[in-house]
Amino acid sequence: xxxxxxxxxxxxxxxxxxxxxxxxxxxxxxxxxxxxxxxxxxxxxxxxxxxxxxxxxxxxxxxxxxxxxxxxxxxxxxxxxxxxxxxxxxxxxxxxxxxxxxxxxxxxxxxxxxxxxxxxxxxxxxxxxxxxxxxxxxxxxxxxxxxxxxxxxxxxxxxxxxxxxxxxxxxxxxxxxxxxxxxxxxxxxxxxxxxxxxxxxxxxxxxxxxxxxxxxxxxxxx
Numbered sequence: 001x002x003x004x005x006x007x008x009x010x011x012x013x014x015x016x017x018x019x020x021x022x023x024x025x026x027x028x029x030x031x032x033x034x035x036x037x038x039x040x041x042x043x044x045x046x047x048x049x050x051x052x053x054x055x056x057x058x059x060x061x062x063x064x065x066x067x068x069x070x071x072x073x074x075x076x077x078x079x080x081x082x083x084x085x086x087x088x089x090x091x092x093x094x095x096x097x098x099x100x101x102x103x104x105x106x107x108x109x110x111x112x113x114x115x116x117x118x119x120x121x122x123x124x125x126x127x128x129x130x131x132x133x134x135x136x137x138x139x140x141x142x143x144x145x146x147x148x149x150x151x152x153x154x155x156x157x158x159x160x161x162x163x164x165x166x167x168x169x170x171x172x173x174x175x176x177x178x179x180x181x182x183x184x185x186x187x188x189x190x191x192x193x194x195x196x197x198x199x200x201x202x203x204x205x206x207x208x209x210x211x212x213x214x215x216x217x218x219x220x221x222x
Contacts, residue, residue: 012121012122013044013046013120013121013122013124013125013126013127014125014126014127014147014148015117015121015126015127015128015129015145015146015147015148016034016126016127016128016129016146016147016148016149016150017050017128017129017131017142017143017145017146017148017149017150018030018031018034018128018129018130018131018149018150018152019129019131019139019143019149019150019151019152019166020131020133020151020152020153020159020162020163020166021133021134021135021151021153021159021162021163021164021165021166022133022153022156022158022159022162022163023133023134024133024159025152025153025154025156025159025163026152026154027130027131027133027152028051028056028057028060028130029060030150030152031047031057031128031129031130032047032057032060032061032130034128035047035086035090035126035128036086036087036088036090038125038126039088039089039090040088043125043126044091044123044124044125044126045089045090045091045124045125045126045127045128046083046090046091046092046093046120046121046124046126046127046128047086047090047091047092047093047127047128047130048069048093048117048120048127048128048129048130049068049069049092049093049094049095049130050095050129050130050131050132050139050142051095051130051131051132051133052069052070052073052095052096052099052102052103052105052132052138053095053096053097053098053099053100053101053102053103053132054095054097054098054132055068055069055094055095055096055097056097057092057094057095057130058084058092058094061086061087061092063084063086063092063094065082065084065094067081067082067094068082068094068095068096068097068099069082069093069094069095069096069102069116070095070096070099070101070102072112072113072116073102073105073109073112073113073116074101074109074112075108075112078116078119079093079116079117079119079120080119082094083120091120091124093120103138104136104137104138105138105141110141113145114145117145129142129143129145129146131143135162135165135166135169140169143170149170151163151166151167151170
């Protein structure tokens with residue numbers, strides 16, 4: 001997949017899910033900046049706030065949406081009616097904030113979600129999903145809509161363990177190609193006990209020894 005190749009519009013957008021497992025590792029920040037960077041390369045890019053009930057993409061971008069994805073999932077609005085234009089021309093689909101009905105999607109709402117993403121991707125080259133943290137059904141189902149998954153983590157042991165679990169779940173689904181990335185904080189590049197095989201395209205094997213080493217490490221000050 002090239003981000004600097006032909007700018008001829010694609011018939012269907014390439015979908016990329018940006019996910020993590022643990023919250024607070026920089027997932028939304030990366031998703032927003034990735035969308036803007038891809039747009040500046042000349043692509044038509046959409047960014048879906050897929051943390052349906054606790055969205056924050058609009059806050060990151062300084063947008064004030066009047067409608068959000070919940071209106072689409074309820075059948076009240078079309079996806080084009082809730083899209084906003086963000087920095088560098090990215091198309092933003094905001095989520096709700098504190099909307100209980102969107103914590104877990106029923107069959108009807110999920111069906112509308114699938115249709116809405118198909119509609120949104122018709123005029124785009126790339127469609128990015130900024131998923132909610134965790135490994136709940138809604139998160140995994142959203143990742144299942146994507147062509148690629150980018151798993152974000154930090155060097156915090158709990159974040160690595162959660163990303164490790166997420167990668168194993170994604171790897172079990174052949175429909176999705178994942179990419180592992182470690183977001184650098186103010187720490188050295190590697191630490192004892194952090195799995196070194198989180199980079200690349202390989203499935204991460206079960207390793208109880210690695211998980212025990214990570215859990216045995218106590219909390220530490222930054």
